[in-house]
């Protein structure tokens with residue numbers, strides 16, 4: 601039996617002579633592994649739809665328990681990504697994070713929408729890459745169930761003064777409240793100045809199609825991504841070589 605599904609190719613691995621194993625992010629089945637047989641042969645009709653970072657409509661059948669690609673029609677190829685090495689490197693980091701987060705058990709249509717919107721912003725819009733990255737990092741955590749509590753200082757319950765974001769516990773405190781609270785004084789906490797706090801609050805809750813529609817200044821972006829990347833790494837207990845590569849470019 602053949603089934604149709606739409607998905608974004610996040611990863612590709614060469615297999616045997618001319619096949620590829622694709623990791624595809626779908627809206628209702630999380631990340632799937634699909635085998636595209638013969639896709640590396642000249643004139644394979646599967647090739648365009650099975651390219652890395654392409655959103656495609658797949659027709660899939662199962663053979664010996666393996667999901668095989670019968671047809672693959674590209675819906676969006678994000679061509680603007682492919683001519684810019686820095687954008688491509690950021691897309692690779694985004695794909696890396698998504699592969700770690702979106703297994704089959706944690707299917708979440710919003711994760712696919714976040715991925716598509718982020719790739720579209722990189723490909724076709726003129727936002728600074730660091731704004732796209734910060735928005736992705738924070739929202740990916742929220743969609744995966746690791747949303748920080750940004751509503752108020754977790755100790756005095758007021759708007760925090762000299763706010764700190766505690767990376768492991770995901771709470772905010774005032775600088776003074778942290779010192780007074782032994783269990784929070786231990787872990788790593790990063791300063792979250794008002795301009796950064798406004799951005800991360802927006803990224804956490806804004807409708808996905810308005811994620812990047814937010815006032816910002818270029819000057820705040822280094823502090824923003826310091827907070828979002830550290831929060832993601834602490835919550836996932838992982839560092840990403842693809843991020844190190846992107847930052848070196």
Ligand SMILES: [Zn+2]
Nearest residue numbers: 753756774777
């Ligand atoms: Zn406080």
